[in-house]
Amino acid sequence: MASAAQTDRAPxxxxxxxxxxxxxxxxxxQSIIWILMVLIAVWEILPILWMFSTSLRLPSQSFELxxxxxxxxxxWQNYLAVLRSPQINFPxxxxxxxxxxxxxxxxxxxxxxxxxxxxARLRFRGRDVLFFLFLAxxxxxxxxTVIPLFIIIRQLGLIxxxxxxxxxxxxxxxxxxxxxxxxxxxxxxxxDAAKIDGAGFFRIYWGILLPLVGPGxxxxxxxxxxxxxxxxxxxxxxxxxxxxxxxxxxxxTLAGYMGSGSRAEILAAVMLxxxxxxxxxxxxxxxxxxxxxxTGLKV
Amino acid sequence: xxxxxxxNVRVRVSSRLQESLSGYLxxxxxxxxxxxxxxxxxxxxxxxxxxxxxxxxxxxxIGLANLTHLFSDNRLWxxxxxxVLITVGAVAGNNVIGLLLAMGVKxxxxxxxxxxxxxxxxxxxxxxxxxxxxxxxxxxxRDRGIMNWLLAQLGIAPISFLSDPQWAIRSVIMYDVWKSCxxxxxxxxxxxxxxxxxxxEAAKIDGASRWQLVRHITLPLITPTAFFCLIISSIGAFQIFDNAYVLTSGGPxxxxxxxxxxIYEVGFKAFEFGYAATISLSLxxxxxxxxxxxxxxxxxxxxxx
Numbered sequence: 001m002a003s004a005a006q007t008d009r010a011p012x013x014x015x016x017x018x019x020x021x022x023x024x025x026x027x028x029x030q031s032i033i034w035i036l037m038v039l040i041a042v043w044e045i046l047p048i049l050w051m052f053s054t055s056l057r058l059p060s061q062s063f064e065l066x067x068x069x070x071x072x073x074x075x076w077q078n079y080l081a082v083l084r085s086p087q088i089n090f091p092x093x094x095x096x097x098x099x100x101x102x103x104x105x106x107x108x109x110x111x112x113x114x115x116x117x118x119x120a121r122l123r124f125r126g127r128d129v130l131f132f133l134f135l136a137x138x139x140x141x142x143x144x145t146v147i148p149l150f151i152i153i154r155q156l157g158l159i160x161x162x163x164x165x166x167x168x169x170x171x172x173x174x175x176x177x178x179x180x181x182x183x184x185x186x187x188x189x190x191x192d193a194a195k196i197d198g199a200g201f202f203r204i205y206w207g208i209l210l211p212l213v214g215p216g217x218x219x220x221x222x223x224x225x226x227x228x229x230x231x232x233x234x235x236x237x238x239x240x241x242x243x244x245x246x247x248x249x250x251x252x253t254l255a256g257y258m259g260s261g262s263r264a265e266i267l268a269a270v271m272l273x274x275x276x277x278x279x280x281x282x283x284x285x286x287x288x289x290x291x292x293x294x295t296g297l298k299v
Numbered sequence: 300x301x302x303x304x305x306x307n308v309r310v311r312v313s314s315r316l317q318e319s320l321s322g323y324l325x326x327x328x329x330x331x332x333x334x335x336x337x338x339x340x341x342x343x344x345x346x347x348x349x350x351x352x353x354x355x356x357x358x359x360x361i362g363l364a365n366l367t368h369l370f371s372d373n374r375l376w377x378x379x380x381x382x383v384l385i386t387v388g389a390v391a392g393n394n395v396i397g398l399l400l401a402m403g404v405k406x407x408x409x410x411x412x413x414x415x416x417x418x419x420x421x422x423x424x425x426x427x428x429x430x431x432x433x434x435x436x437x438x439x440x441r442d443r444g445i446m447n448w449l450l451a452q453l454g455i456a457p458i459s460f461l462s463d464p465q466w467a468i469r470s471v472i473m474y475d476v477w478k479s480c481x482x483x484x485x486x487x488x489x490x491x492x493x494x495x496x497x498x499x500e501a502a503k504i505d506g507a508s509r510w511q512l513v514r515h516i517t518l519p520l521i522t523p524t525a526f527f528c529l530i531i532s533s534i535g536a537f538q539i540f541d542n543a544y545v546l547t548s549g550g551p552x553x554x555x556x557x558x559x560x561x562i563y564e565v566g567f568k569a570f571e572f573g574y575a576a577t578i579s580l581s582l583x584x585x586x587x588x589x590x591x592x593x594x595x596x597x598x599x600x601x602x603x604x
Contacts, residue, residue: 026509037403040396041419044477048422050445051434067445115329123315124322130330137337139590141538143559144583147566147576148343149336171332201321232429232541237567248429252545255433263437270430281425285418292485 055268062264078268088254088269097246100162101228104169108224109217112175117205119176120183121191137173142233150237164238169228175220178291182216183209219291222284226277247273347576354570365577375578377553378561382537385472385557389536392476394528397483405491420481428478432545435474464554467547471555475542483528490524519602526601530593534586558582
């Protein structure tokens with residue numbers, strides 16, 4: 001904003017350009033952008049609305065055309081069926097997913113924040129090489145390591161155990177990188193002051209810096225949990241028994257078995273399964289978006 | 300004087316030593332995990348390259364046979380060309396739509412509208428790829444799927460989205476753009492928000508039109524973000540698995556089988572660990588080359604101030 005004292009003519013010119021913004025061409029351009037945005041918004045939300053409204057219909061009506069994108073009835077019986085049916089053992093799969101997600105998240109928050117603290121705030125020989133390894137690991141696709149990883153997991157006797165999914169997820173290059181960015185933004189005087197007060201490095205890490213990178217931890221926590229909650233490839237490889245399965249793999253397998261007759265129930269199960277992540281997102285949206293922006297822009 | 304000097308040095312040395320030691324200790328857990336689950340597997344994959352390893356029997360040294368197999372494997376090249384097609388389509392769709400949405404969201408009038416748009420676009424990113432692919436499978440089925448019903452309302456003949464070889468790949472791309480353009484939007488939005496407002500104001504005072512603002516300020520200054528987005532979205536699209544596995548099962552035939560699905564099939568259906576690891580190394584080489592090319596090309600079009 002130009003200050004009024006600086007120039008008297010500026011407001012006139014601004015008004016002039018604002019008027020020009022309303023020219024015919026500008027109006028057409030503006031409306032095209034708005035129409036596009038609304039159309040894409042509809043396209044993004046319609047499948048989810050359809051899923052929701054179909055999950056509220058009787059199974060026998062789930063094939064009905066024309067489709068309804070808003071609920072026509074509020075029939076929660078599919079949800080009850082999903083939650084109670086011994087065939088769709090939803091609560092069990094839910095707990096399996098939750099357990100793996102939470103353990104991986106706690107592990108990753110610990111290992112990544114410790115390493116990120118070391119890489120951002122401590123000087124030691126080989127530090128940059130180690131950090132580079134973490135950075136490079138972000139570029140290695142999962143499929144490259146999957147065969148040897150499978151062999152390692154098999155050697156450890158962890159096939160069909162949830163640890164086969166938790167252990168490889170205990171750290172990540174992304175997490176180290178993300179949290180290092182947060183640690184770097186903290187002023188160095190904090191550490192110097194703590195050192196003068198005689199604090200050891202563990203106290204500096206745990207008591208002083210960690211509480212200050214809370215937003216970073218929230219972002220990484222949500223990312224990690226989401227990644228594990230949505231993981232399909234890992235459980236497909238490592239889990240065998242029915243009662244060990246996680247939600248995504250169980251739902252896809254069930255949909256295959258049950259055929260299209262119980263589509264409404266499958267959709268209700270999918271709705272239930274994406275709920276926790278959505279709740280986490282609604283509460284942590286700020287951190288997630290900031291986390292994405294921070295890692296996205298400083299590479 | 301000199302005594303206190305040496306004492307000082309000693310204190311400094313011991314605190315230096317303490318700092319180094321702490322550095323190693325703090326990074327140890329993460330490094331350990333990285334070594335066991337990332338570095339050893341990469342070395343392992345290199346070793347598997349020279350072996351025939353039928354999963355249940357011990358590996359056998361077979362020299363370069365896997366490599367010769369690689370170059371004569373027609374299915375592999377089909378899968379690679381599928382993955383390239385999917386990558387080109389998904390990268391183009393995700394980035395163009397992501398950037399457009401970001402520009403629109405940034406311009407939205409009012410915080411509430413901005414919040415609603417942003418949340419709607421980002422919503423699919425949060426959902427499970429495999430589960431939502433199942434939902435899209437229902438939507439795209441030829442008979443009684445709602446997509447074909449919608450097309451019928453527009454007078455378009457039904458399309459076999461999932462069983463027509465050409466449409467199967469397009470469906471995989473369409474689903475990926477649906478699922479991830481919101482992620483790109485967030486990245487672009489952050490990039491747009493980092494462009495100082497003063498630049499726009501100055502240009503407006505000089506009488507620049509809206510289009511000129513986009514052409515000469517937004518587009519050049521968004522190139523570093525776009526560069527990063529292109530790299531991560533192409534790496535992501537090249538690895539698509541869940542998406543095609545649930546949506547089309549790679550079919551019809553191999554028409555929409557991605558390279559990731561082929562590695563899975565060779566490794567865990569045919570149990571040829573050695574050959575599967577060979578393919579996965581070829582994927583690594585291709586992705587690294589692709590990234591290097593993008594870095595090299597980036598110097599020509601990315602604007603750094």
